[in-house]
Amino acid sequence: MKGWKRLGDAAKAAINARIGAGIRQGVQAAPAEGKAPRKRLRKLDKKIGKLEAKLALLRAERGRVADSAGQTLESSR
Structure with a gap:
């Protein structure tokens, strides 16, 4: 105040x-009526999309690391 x-x-x-x-x-x-709920949903959808893209990149990186770790284990035998 x-x-x-x-x-x-x-x-x-x-x-x-x-x-x-x-x-x-x-x-x-x-809660405010009108645009606010739609705007909030759009904002949340955008955040989810960004997180899904980041997750896909991390999964791809994990796959590459797992593959290279598997190759190094096999080559060391």
Whole structure:
């Protein structure tokens, strides 16, 4: 809150009491309607795509390392 430090102790206590009462009653802000859920889904899909691409690269690297480790074991025999 803007100007919080300049408020008196009584005013701060009153604000904290109002906020605390809302929390104890379980009052929560409703999610915004409209674009927000679609935007959130699009953002999550983008993150999932990036992670899947990274996972594919790591799996390919793991395969190369496993192949080279297998070749070195065979060649050392």
